[in-house]
Each structure stands twice: as C-alpha cells, then as structure tokens.
Amino acid sequence: MMADGTAIEWTDATVNFWWGCTKVGPGCDHCYAETLSDRFSTGHWGTGAPRKKIKGAARLLNRLDNDYAWWAADAQIGQLHPNSRRRVFVQSMSDLFDLEVPLDWFGEAWEKIVQCDRIDIQIVTKRISAVEKRLGAIASTIWPGHAGLIVTVVNQAEFDRDVPRLRALKAKLGIPWVGLSCEPLLGPIVGDFSEIDWIIVGGESGPRPMHPDWARLIRDQCAASGTAFFFKQWGSWYPQIDRDRDDPDWRQDYSRRFADNDRTRWLNLEGGRGFHGERFHVMGRIGKKAAGRLLDGIEHSAFPVGGRC
Numbered sequence: 001m002m003a004d005g006t007a008i009e010w011t012d013a014t015v016n017f018w019w020g021c022t023k024v025g026p027g028c029d030h031c032y033a034e035t036l037s038d039r040f041s042t043g044h045w046g047t048g049a050p051r052k053k054i055k056g057a058a059r060l061l062n063r064l065d066n067d068y069a070w071w072a073a074d075a076q077i078g079q080l081h082p083n084s085r086r087r088v089f090v091q092s093m094s095d096l097f098d099l100e101v102p103l104d105w106f107g108e109a110w111e112k113i114v115q116c117d118r119i120d121i122q123i124v125t126k127r128i129s130a131v132e133k134r135l136g137a138i139a140s141t142i143w144p145g146h147a148g149l150i151v152t153v154v155n156q157a158e159f160d161r162d163v164p165r166l167r168a169l170k171a172k173l174g175i176p177w178v179g180l181s182c183e184p185l186l187g188p189i190v191g192d193f194s195e196i197d198w199i200i201v202g203g204e205s206g207p208r209p210m211h212p213d214w215a216r217l218i219r220d221q222c223a224a225s226g227t228a229f230f231f232k233q234w235g236s237w238y239p240q241i242d243r244d245r246d247d248p249d250w251r252q253d254y255s256r257r258f259a260d261n262d263r264t265r266w267l268n269l270e271g272g273r274g275f276h277g278e279r280f281h282v283m284g285r286i287g288k289k290a291a292g293r294l295l296d297g298i299e300h301s302a303f304p305v306g307g308r309c
C-alpha cells in the first residue's frame with residue numbers, strides 16, 4: 001500500500017499514514033482503496049469505523065526526501081524521470097482531510113509533509129471544506145511551497161460546488177498549484193478553468209464507462225485556459241462505435257449486434273443508457289490495460305507549471 005514506485009501514472013511514489021475512509025459522493029461508489037484494503041484487514045470504511053494507522057509511513061517519506069540527490073542525478077543521467085524532483089502522492093488509500101481520523105494522526109502526517117521539502121507532495125481530497133478546519137485544529141498557518149492540492153470532482157454538480165472553494169483556498173493559503181482529479185469522470189463538465197493548474201481525467205476501472213466526449217470537453221477547455229491536462233486512463237471501457245460517425249445504419253443493427261449488458265454499454269452524452277439522447281456510443285468493457293491511455297490517438301501527460309510538480 002506504500003511504495004517507492006507505483007503504477008499510478010501521474011506520480012512516482014505513494015505514502016499512506018493510515019487506511020480507511022467514509023464514502024462522500026458518487027466517485028466513491030467503487031473505491032479501489034476499500035477493495036484493496038479489505039484484502040488485508042476489513043472494517044475501516046464508513047462513519048464510525050476505526051481507521052488503521054500504518055507503521056513506517058513517516059520513515060518512508062523521510063527516505064524519499066533524503067534520496068532527493070540520487071533521484072535528481074538519476075533523472076539527469078538516465079532521463080528516466082521527467083522531473084528532477086520526485087512526486088509523492090500522500091494518502092492514496094484514504095483522504096488526508098477525513099475528519100474522523102484522530103487529530104494527532106493528522107498532525108503527525110502534516111508535520112512530516114511540511115518537513116520533507118525536497119520532494120513534491122501531491123495531496124488529493126474529496127473534502128475541500130475540511131481543509132481549513134483540520135489545519136486550524138492543529139494551529140497550522142503554513143501551506144508548504146512543495147505541496148499541491150487536488151480536489152476530486154466527477155460531475156458538473158461537484159465542479160460547480162468545489163472549484164470556487166478551491167480557487168479561494170489557493171489564494172488564501174498561498175497553495176503553489178491546485179488541480180482537479182476527474183476520475184472516475186461520470187458526466188460532462190463545462191466551466192471556468194482559470195487558476196486551475198492541472199486536470200487529471202480518467203475513466204473508472206469498474207462498471208461505469210466514460211463517454212469519450214466528456215474527456216474531449218475537458219481536454220479542449222484545458223487547451224483554451226492553459227491548464228495542464230493529464231489523461232490517465234480509459235478505465236475498463238473503451239469506445240467501440242460512435243453511432244453518428246461510424247455506423248449510420250445503427251438503427252438496424254443496434255439490438256442484434258450490441259446487446260446492452262455488462263460487457264457492452266450504450267451510452268449517450270448525458271450518461272444515460274439506451275439509444276436516446278445525443279452522441280450515443282457503444283462502449284466495450286475490454287479492461288484497463290487494453291483500453292490504455294490515448295485520447296484520439298494522443299498521450300496527454302502534462303504536469304502543472306508554476307508549481308513544482
């Protein structure tokens with residue numbers, strides 16, 4: 001659950017001070033952290049469930065920080081890493097701003113995050129309203145210059161609710177860069193992307209497909225606003241047929257060729273199933289690896305500029 005090295009495409013390592021969380025929105029429905037955690041020890045998810053403290057997290061973060069010179073040299077010599085500073089995702093198995101976590105656990109984690117300033121820390125939360133509460137509760141007035149804050153928004157309602165808060169928090173606390181994690185992306189998002197430095201888009205490794213136009217919409221808005229765009233994955237599903245473009249005779253073939261089931265999904269632009277609505281696509285469940293991470297044939301792997309990520 002903690003690793004000097006990771007399969008997550010936008011980071012170099014993960015560190016977890018604890019496991020466990022409570023689901024707070026539709027993006028949590030198929031939480032991979034819960035599934036993974038349950039293989040080792042159950043009962044850490046939900047309101048009132050005790051979180052599990054992870055030994056060795058502080059030690060690992062220190063080690064990653066102490067290894068900064070080796071990492072930078074390695075990056076220069078072997079061009080193995082696009083950044084000479086190692087990116088570390090803190091709390092990939094929970095939420096750093098979960099208010100049910102004992103305050104002293106949060107305090108220890110935050111102290112270590114602030115200290116380890118030779119790495120770039122990436123914090124992802126679904127609890128933006130808890131950020132100031134938690135920092136206030138440990139009397140911390142510092143937001144470290146080597147840490148960025150990413151908020152998960154999976155649909156338009158979450159975007160409209162949380163992005164103004166994120167923008168305000170960036171200004172108030174002096175956060176060097178902020179981002180959005182739109183994974184799993186569950187619907188179209190349109191809005192003001194100004195002052196958002198980075199957007200990560202990904203489909204779910206699970207039962208809900210991502211319409212290709214949802215990812216394209218964000219890609220194109222990022223290009224217009226100068227926001228770095230990272231297309232992480234399609235997830236389990238990949239577009240097979242664009243009804244309007246590829247299959248003008250779809251009405252004839254619709255039921256015969258493509259039954260709507262667990263392996264094939266008829267998806268329209270609004271996320272509805274069936275062939276009503278705009279931009280109907282046939283999505284096939286081909287698996288995360290096969291689906292890959294190219295959007296219209298192009299890999300998008302930009303990182304924020306301005307911050308140090």
Ligand code: SF4
Nearest residue numbers: 021022023028031094
């Ligand atoms: S906030 Fe993250 S860790 Fe917590 S339940 Fe939701 S997806 Fe899982």
